[in-house]
Structure formats: structure tokens, C-alpha cells
Amino acid sequence: MAYRVCFPEQHLVAVEDCEVGEPGPGQVRIRALASQISNGTEGILLHRRFVPGTHWQNWFDSRGGYPWRPGYALVGEVVSAGAGVDLRPGQRLACRAGHASEQVVDVAHCHPLDGAQDPQAAAWFALAKITFMGALAADAVLGEPVVVVGGGPIGQMAARWLRAAGAQPLLMVDPVEARLVHARRIGATALCGPVADLVEAVRAATGGGAAVVVDATGHAAVLPHALKMARDRGQVVLLGDCGNPGLQCLTGDVVSRGLRLVGAHDCHVTGAWNERRIVDLFTSMVRDGRIDLTGLTTHVVPARRAPEAYAAIDRDPAGTLGVVLDWQA
Amino acid sequence: MAYRVCFPEQHLVAVEDCEVGEPGPGQVRIRALASQISNGTEGILLHRRFVPGTHWQNWFDSRGGYPWRPGYALVGEVVSAGAGVDLRPGQRLACRAGHASEQVVDVAHCHPLDGAQDPQAAAWFALAKITFMGALAADAVLGEPVVVVGGGPIGQMAARWLRAAGAQPLLMVDPVEARLVHARRIGATALCGPVADLVEAVRAATGGGAAVVVDATGHAAVLPHALKMARDRGQVVLLGDCGNPGLQCLTGDVVSRGLRLVGAHDCHVTGAWNERRIVDLFTSMVRDGRIDLTGLTTHVVPARRAPEAYAAIDRDPAGTLGVVLDWQA
């Protein structure tokens, strides 16, 4: 019998058994190897930390609320393929699919992986896509000073894309020293402390402000400080949902210094950059070392013990970056 | 004896006599023909409507506070020129200079005008420059739907630049019908009402949102509505100072729809676009009709009676667009 992760009600995580049907046309049945928890998104849904009237509420309601079945970053392999699907059993895939030992998914949401890749590393593909959208929204950064505010999973991955795009110097700002280790590993300058206290240090280290500031914190109160960190005519990229954007307020810097603010979101695929192409790029850059995932997966938990994984995130949000459910354990 | 406008203290406007010296090297002595009041800036300074800690406060203090001598948009003619200045007496000039019948100014702040131009029309040059900065900050608008929110002097002039750059359709939104007459005259679609009530009408008239929304209101509360008026991946240009940018807050549209927000300010001259070049462009476009100033100067007041001009602005802000002091009366 297959099993999957479920939030039966607010604050509760369970593992439940489930039936798995056969794949129809354009579908594939997959067996999970590893799936990454999205600390931000899944935490918001588990604890219902969203404001009524937001798109969060709309999304939650449109799928019937609790019981909620979380997850969107799974690496698995093909068990069987439906009509018209040209994938062989055993083919490894990156799938936009929930945390389940086996399930049927549309091939449109599955992207072939090279069998040699580590499933736990490959499970970063979904955060890689979100953050690539931020890198695309940023101006060209070759040789330009760039600051990433926030060293959580989104900030870490955004920093890797920007590093791969030639940002120099690359800075990361976070109040938690343990996260900054991961910035230093990729050659970034790491500044530890509350964002409000680091504006001047960032301006000094970037020669008067960054060309691009990425706010990867999801906290509304950060924006005014992020704006101060940009150089005149510089750019601030808002990456990742802020639960309460109505509290994200400007400063006089926007008008007086001609700053540019742009939002980036997972859904901003274009004709040129769809999910498949981004996954392929991510994979090739991990393989050749331009994106270094070393150390980013901080927790691996056997899938049967999924509630412990969510508990770990709640207990120590700053200490959890990549949290992976291991379906082979 | 020369005379000039002065704010001796908060809320008070006076006309005072003054001495005028001879121009030194690089200077010119000018006699005023017409000068335009900047309703926004001068009103803020006259009534001290700025928040402590802002750049307004800094600027006010740096020049010693009251008595304040206002004005920065004057059309005059040369009386005499200092050493090294190649301007003849009688040459007409657009000057960044205060409201005074005669004064000595640096030639760097003076731009030659063709003698055939109407001084009262030419006095729009300063607002033309500010708003040109907004047009430069905007993406290319040829054939693109553009909305100007706010039909005051800044909004009217911004609409003219955007029209000259090929915006189509061009919309203007303002709660005061009398201002919208000036939008319709240049072929814009005018929508009358509070901005919050017009979001849907703008989205319908632009086929799903504007490519560029210009917020020319200077009111913090407008931004959330302006954001809603932009199409996905569209742009919002903040044009003109908002007294309290800390109250200008975002909405989820920025991240979820990938909007881009950019500030534009009078000071954003570049190597390519300095004040002289903008004044020349403005002049040539007024001459050939691509910028139509008809009706925009709503009040002409003899300079000796300047207090009446400021009183008119206070009494009926919505009914005053261009207010000009006539120094030849």
C-alpha cells in the first residue's frame, strides 16, 4: 500500500495510506525517491498563517482546505507509463508532485533526470526554479555588486544563481550565523545581524550600494532596508511571497534615487523559459559545479516519520534549510 | 528697485524689494517676463507640510528655513552678461531661478529660448523636465496602453510626453472633471472618479491592464490602486515626491504578477539628457504641436499681487493647473 503526507487539520501532520491507480493517457505512475519540503509554503499552509483575502486564502479554499496534501518537489522513478508517454520504467524524474510513496502524475509536470544524480540534491529543483525567476528578473550582474537579504532556502539558491551569473562581489545578509556558512562556501561575503543594522556595511562593501538587492526574506519589514542597500538607479528584486504585502512600504529612496523594484514568482514562466528548461539548466550547473549544493540539505528524514521533519522546521526555522523526506529509507 | 516673492514665515506670502548686483564671471543678470509657481513644491514649503526626517526637512533647513524665497521656473531676458558669458542683452532664457523681477544667476541654470515663444507657455519648462524624467523611466510606449493617475500639472505634462512617445490608448484618471478636459484635448480617454473606483474601468479600457501606469498624484494611498491598473509584468512609474513614502505600500500584485516599480525625479539627469537638452526638446515639440499646452495655464497673476496667486491655489487646488506670475503687467 502506498502512503503519503497529509495535514488533516491545522497544526497537524500525518502519514496516511492511499490507493494508486494506473496511469491514463499522458500520465505516469511514479515511485518516490526523495521529496523536499518547502519550509515556507508548507509551513504557511500547515499553520494557516495567511491573511484572509490574499491569494493564499483563495488557493487554499479552491482545493477544499484541510485535509491538505502538501509537496511539490519530488524526485522519483517511473513505475509504468500511460498511453502516449515515451518514458521507460526506472527513468528518474523531477516531478511537481506531492509527498507520496507512489502516485500518478501528468507527464507535463515531470522532467527527466540523468540517473547519476543524487535524488536528495535533485529535489532542490523546485526552489531552483523559483529563484531562477528572480535571477531572470534581475539586470545583468556580471561583475556587479549584488546583495541577497535572507539566507534561508530561497536566499541560498538565489545566491547560487547570481553567483553563476557573475555577480561580484556577492553579499549575503542574515541574522543567523549558521546560515552564512553556506554563503561563504560559494565565495560570498557574509554579514551577520539584523538587516536594519547592516545597511551601512552593505553600502561600504559594495562601493555605495548594490546594483541588485534580492529580498528573499518574505518579511514585509525588510523592504525599507533593502531599498537603502541599492545604489542610485539600482534594482530591488522581491523574491518569494510575503504573507502581508500591504505592510511592505516604500521609502523616499525609490523616487529620489530612481530605484527599480520588481517582483519574481514561480509562475513567471515564459515561452523561452519553461520549467523543463530551467530544470535542465539547474541539473547541468550542479553537475559542472557552477551551482554548489554542498551542505544545503540540512535534514533527511525517513518519509514514514514525516511529522518529525515538520516539527524540526517549527522548532528551529533558522537551522533548517533543505529538509528532505527519504522514501527509500 | 527690483522685487521678489518671499515666504516670511509659515502660511505667509509677501512681495519684498531687493537689490540686484552686477553679474560676475559665468553669470548673467536677467529681467523676468513670467514665472510659474510649482503648486506642489511651493505649497509644501509655504505651509510646512513635510514630515521631519525627510529630505524635505533637510533641504529646508540647509537653506535656513524662513524667510524662504520660492520659485524655480522663470522665463526672462538678459539685462547684462558677466565675463565669459556669450549672451546678448534681450536674449530670452528659461532659468532655474526664483520669483524675482530682476536677479543675477549662473548661466549654467539658464537655457536660451527662441524669442518667438510665449513666455507664459515657456514657463512650463521646469515641470516639463520633471515629467520627461518619468517618460524616460517608462518602457517604450509606442502603441502601448498607458494610464496617468492624477490630472494636476505633473500628470498633465506627463500625459503630453507619453502621448508624444506614441502611447495608445492613453488614459487619465482624476476625481475632478475640470482637469480631465485637458486630457481629452490631447486625445486621452478620461475617467472621472476616485482612483479606487476606477481600477476595473482602467483594466477594461486597456484590455487587461496598462503597460505603464504613471502615479503622478503624490498621494501615498494611490499606489495600491495604481498597481492593480498595470497588466501582468507591467510597469508603475512613481513621478513626483510623495510627502510620506513610508505610507506607500505594496500589494501582492508586485510579486504574483511580476510588476516593476520605478521612481523618477527631477534630479535624474544623465550624461545624455541634461536640462538644456530637455528644454530644447520641450520647446521644439511645443512649436510643432506634438506637445499641446492649450488651456493648461489656468491663472495669470501680476507678480506684484503674488499672494493672490498662492491664495487661489490654496482655495481651489483642483482648479489650478499652471499658475503664472506676470512680471510685465
Place this chain on the structure above:
Amino acid sequence: MAYRVCFPEQHLVAVEDCEVGEPGPGQVRIRALASQISNGTEGILLHRRFVPGTHWQNWFDSRGGYPWRPGYALVGEVVSAGAGVDLRPGQRLACRAGHASEQVVDVAHCHPLDGAQDPQAAAWFALAKITFMGALAADAVLGEPVVVVGGGPIGQMAARWLRAAGAQPLLMVDPVEARLVHARRIGATALCGPVADLVEAVRAATGGGAAVVVDATGHAAVLPHALKMARDRGQVVLLGDCGNPGLQCLTGDVVSRGLRLVGAHDCHVTGAWNERRIVDLFTSMVRDGRIDLTGLTTHVVPARRAPEAYAAIDRDPAGTLGVVLDWQA
């Protein structure tokens, strides 16, 4: 009996009778009001003035060569509509369709027009689309010096789009004085003479070279001179096919002055800018006067006498701009 224009063999123009069937699903039967001859394209096909191996040869061969049935810019009205077509009889249309009194066309190639438009003016829609592609390929031109090299139909229409986008000054260069009248009418500075002789005059009139140079001549020998007319880091837009691009050679200006060269073609529609949207924009700008077609249609010939129209183009290429077949005569 319906009739249409035909090139039975090289150098020969005829009017032949033809049958017209009933429109199938997604089609419409139309009656012609006016159709514009594309002097360039149709002349190349009539006289077989293309080099073997080019896309011209491929296109010609793919449609079976002679007899050739020319034309792609027709204004007509609906006679009857096929299944699933929501157009009423009498609806005026701009059609990508050949020169024929009646014919059946796919609605995908038909764009509704406002009944009040002059059909002979509206027949410029096809050249308007081609040249709009050039305006899209150009950098933002508000207030920038722009030169159009070549005052034929393509050059005239390109100049109108660039004027509508705010080019200032706008120059046109052509060896034929009669064509320059049409440039001056829209406020352009016209320089008469061989392009090689006017490089210095253009550089002087633009303050050191144009931001954008549009080569609308289709003559390979023009490019080196067009490059000289651009300012450092400026742009040269190649608009319209050159029969022999292998003779279009560079100069040292491209590398030493960092010029940018870009090609524009009728087929460069994008998701945002399809033919329908461009026709609508053209129509609205003609209506409000931002695009002025006065005088551009130099010849109107009754359709039954079409051979005379082609003969006129051959006899006096410089004196023929818009040549329209009148199907109501």
C-alpha cells in the same frame, strides 16, 4: 464574373476573369474596394529581379512561379461569411489578399475596419505593419535624432511611426526632391542627394550622428553610408529586403564605434504584436492625426487598367509612392 491581376510571365501584367467559390468554415467572401501595390515586392516578382538561391527564389518556386497572382494589401467588404465566422455582410476589412474583385479568404488574414475610413488610405495597412516592425526593433526614440534613409513607401511610413514615437529631430535622406515633400509635411528635415554625399550633413544636423538610422532603401550599397550616419553606440535598422544581402558590407565603424545593426521584417510578429493589433493601432493613429497619410497615395488606377499602374511604377519609380487599384471605378 470576378477578375483579378495576374503576371502570366516575366514582365507581363494581365487582368483575368476568375470564379469565386463560397466561403468554408473560418472563411469569408469579400468584395474589393481598394488594393495597394507593393512597388518593391511586386516589381521584383514581375521582373524576376531576384538572385538564385535567395529566399525570393524559394518563395517564387514554392508557389509554382508564373503565372503569379500578386498583392497582399486589400481593403474590401464582406459578401458572405462561412461557418463559425462572426462578420456581417458589408463589414469593411483589411485583408492580406491578392488583387481581385472578389475572393474567398481565411478570416485569420482579415482585420475589421471602421466603416468611416477611406479605403485607399486604409490600404496602407500592410506597409504600416512592415514598418512598425522597424519601429519596434529600434531603441526608444523619444527626443532622439533619427534618420530614415530612403523616401519610398517603406521609408515614408517608417518615418511616420518614428515621428509618432517622438523622434526629434527626424531626418529623411533621398536623392529625389519630390519624395522629400512628404517628409517635410510631417516635420522632418529633408536632405536631398546621393546618400554618400549626405553623411556629413546628417552628422551635423544630428549633433554627431543619429541614435537610430533606418535603412529603408533595399539597396546593398547604402549600408556603409548608413553606418557612418549613426552616432557612437548608435543603432542601424535594416528595414525591408535587400535583393542581394551578400553585397551589404560593414565598415570599421561597427567595431570601433560599437554600432548595433538589427534587421526588421514583416514576419516578426510576436505574442504581443500580431497583425490585428498593429492594424488597429495604425487605424487609430491615422484617425487622430498622429500618422498623416496626406499625399502618400500618388496614383489611383481603376483595377481593370492594372497594367497601367505597373507601367507607371516602372516608368517613374521615384515618382510613385502609394499606387492603389480602385475596384469601385
Place this chain on the structure above:
Amino acid sequence: MAYRVCFPEQHLVAVEDCEVGEPGPGQVRIRALASQISNGTEGILLHRRFVPGTHWQNWFDSRGGYPWRPGYALVGEVVSAGAGVDLRPGQRLACRAGHASEQVVDVAHCHPLDGAQDPQAAAWFALAKITFMGALAADAVLGEPVVVVGGGPIGQMAARWLRAAGAQPLLMVDPVEARLVHARRIGATALCGPVADLVEAVRAATGGGAAVVVDATGHAAVLPHALKMARDRGQVVLLGDCGNPGLQCLTGDVVSRGLRLVGAHDCHVTGAWNERRIVDLFTSMVRDGRIDLTGLTTHVVPARRAPEAYAAIDRDPAGTLGVVLDWQA
């Protein structure tokens, strides 16, 4: 006595003694450690391989022709500093200066280096600057397919910048297998053969053409093939002087596929990117490994034996990449 390299006449290389004066204000006297020969530029001047009327001829004549004193990429250390120069003896510098054991140069042409750098590697700074101009002229390349045509010193360094900016896949095309080793070392796909034979292979490997093609060959005949290698709406960057640009001709691809061609040159510094900043960026990227110079210096020759270095280049142009004169030998 100091000594320097000289071309006394066409085809002749000599080492001559020279006097060195004391540094005046704003100058510094330097002692050479290593200097890199610019195979292309110095070869053209040594053998007078330029066409009359070109900027090559102008430059050569303006400096009096032979005897010519070559070189512009020297790493040295300060001997003594003139008035107002804040550099200490022993400070290592990258200098735009000729091949000489000691000389006096303006500090404006000297850029401080970290003492830990290998002088022979650092001497690549001048080619690094030229090629950085090409990377700046290119569109953003993160994740985009990029082809460098030509694996000489310019092509190798351009490939390194584009790799550092995130190009993926990165291809290099060259007829000489030995050069392609250096492309493979940085993860590029190397295709060996005449450029004309590799168009289809490049199009296949890039999924239909490259986003950016860099023509780093300096050979006029390459351009038509480089254009074919670009995808629709793609970009071709011309990097480095072509001795005879009048033979660089277009193809129909430019217009029919909307290609963009741009030239890049050493002199294209901007306010933001001056030589100092580029040298600093190059230095930091060499240090952190994002630019890998391993193997690129193919020949090191004691400076006293400079004629042997030039002879090696003449004998085996394809086998010589970086050729360095060692002034410490």
C-alpha cells in the same frame, strides 16, 4: 641600462637599449616583470598587414611609423613615484605600457595588483579588458546557448567571461584541435573544423541556434557563417578588429530572422566600467577560479630574446596563445 623591444622596420624585431628618466607629477617609474605580446595587433604592425585608409594606417602614421615600439600589457613594480602619486616602491602594477625593462608611465594607465598574483597570468589583463567589452555588449547569457567562433587569445578569454556570466551550453569553434583543449577545460563543447562546415553542428548543439555568437576571429569571411549560427532574433558580437571590414558582408538572415549585430572594442569604456574596475574584476575572478587561465600562456621567452617570441608566433600562429616576455629571466 634599460632595454626595450622595437620594430626598426617592417618584418624586423630588435631589442634596443634606452634611457629612463625620472617620473614627473602623476607618473611612476616601473620595472617590468612580465609583458604579454598581443599576437594580433603586434603582428599587424610588425608586418604592416593593414589596408591603407583604415584606422590602422591612421594610428601607425600618427605615431611616426617605424621604428615602432610595441606592447600594451605589462606587469611591473614601482621603482619610484613622481609628485602626487601615492604608490610605494615595490607595488605591483598592471600597466598599459610597451615592452621595456624600465620606463616612466602615467599612473592613469597603471592599476594596482595584489602582490600574490603570478605576473605572467596577470599580464592577460589587457586581453581580459578587450574581451570583457564583448561580454558587456552581449545580452544576458545566464543559461543561454553561446558560441565563440575562434579559439585564439581573444576567443579563449571571451569564452571565459561568458562562462563566468552563466552561458550554458558554451561552444567553441576552431579549425585547430590544440586550441580546443582550452575550451574543454572550462566546460565548453568544442567543435573542430572550418567554420563553414560547422554551422549545422552548432545549430543542433544549441537547439536551433545560439542566443549569442561571438566572432573573435578577426577574419572577414567568418561573418556569414557566424550569422547562420545565431537563433532567430539572436545576437552576433564582433569582437576585435578585422583588418578589412569592407569584406565583412551580411546574409539574408539579418533581415529575415531579425538578427542583431554589435561591435565591441577595447576603447568602449563607460562611466561605470573603466579599465581599473575591469582589471580588478578580472583579478578577483582569477583568484576565486571563475576565470581559469591554466594553460593559456603557451610561451614564455626571456625578454632579451624577444625576436624569438615573435618568430614563434609567425611560425605557428595556431599554436601560440599567450606569449609572454619574461623580464626577470
